[in-house]
Amino acid sequence: MKRGEIYFANLDPTVGAEVKKKRPVLIVSNDANNKMASTVTVVPITSNTKKVYPFEVLFTIIDSKLSKNSKAQCQQVRTISKLRISPKKVGDIGKEMMLKINAALKLHLGF
Numbered sequence: 001m002k003r004g005e006i007y008f009a010n011l012d013p014t015v016g017a018e019v020k021k022k023r024p025v026l027i028v029s030n031d032a033n034n035k036m037a038s039t040v041t042v043v044p045i046t047s048n049t050k051k052v053y054p055f056e057v058l059f060t061i062i063d064s065k066l067s068k069n070s071k072a073q074c075q076q077v078r079t080i081s082k083l084r085i086s087p088k089k090v091g092d093i094g095k096e097m098m099l100k101i102n103a104a105l106k107l108h109l110g111f
Contacts, residue, residue, distance in 0.1 A: 006091035019044040055108040065091035074104035
């Protein structure tokens with residue numbers, strides 16, 4: 001698993017307004033962590049793109065290689081066990097999109 005790659009992850013169980021169910025997630029943790037740790041930090045992805053907030057990033061199918069236009073919900077960033085993640089990579093994003101993710105994470109986290 002590498003930063004910028006997309007996998008399916010089972011995010012259940014959840015509490016309150018946390019994003020739930022099996023869905024694509026974008027790996028945002030650094031590659032040293034991704035290689036050595038049993039956890040990774042991810043941003044959930046949804047195909048509900050009716051409204052895109054400044055702390056979310058819109059992906060086209062070309063940007064992400066997913067089957068639908070989607071958005072990364074950077075306000076829902078979380079660290080999860082690798083055991084929640086399916087082994088097959090389903091997509092990835094390029095450097096330009098990763099810069100947008102970085103900006104959205106900074107906005108959400110107040111940096």
